[in-house]
Amino acid sequence: MTVIMIYDDGNQRPVVDLAMGWYKVARDDEASKGGPTVTYVITEPCIGTKDQSCVEVCPVDCIYDGGDQFLINPEECIDCGACEPECPVEAIYPEDEVPEDMEQYITKAANHFE
Secondary structure, rough: OOOOEEEEOOOEEEEOOOOOEEEEOHHHHHOOOOOOOOOEEHHHHHHHOOOOHHHHHHHOEEEEEEEOOOEOOOOOOOOOOHHHHOOOOEEEEEEEHHHHHHHHHHHHHHHOOO
16 A cells, blocks of 8 residues: 655645655646746756756756756656755756746756757
């Protein structure tokens, strides 16, 4: 028997324990925003740095070399957030927390993996 535990992560996103780890669940309204749906986004500070700390901690290997920077594949990302605190240049944000002046990186990541 699998026990599923759910709690709120403070951002109105429930977190589900499926015995393999904690996974954030997308809110129903996220898909209806009208733009590309991604989980975590790697932004401008990664360009020219490309430190691999985030790649090394990703449990599902969803971070790829996009040429000038690393990119997170939104189809493969489980929204665990392990990459965010490992980034030495603080380039990784949850999609809903990307600074306004870097929102183009949301589209860049989504388009790269289409």
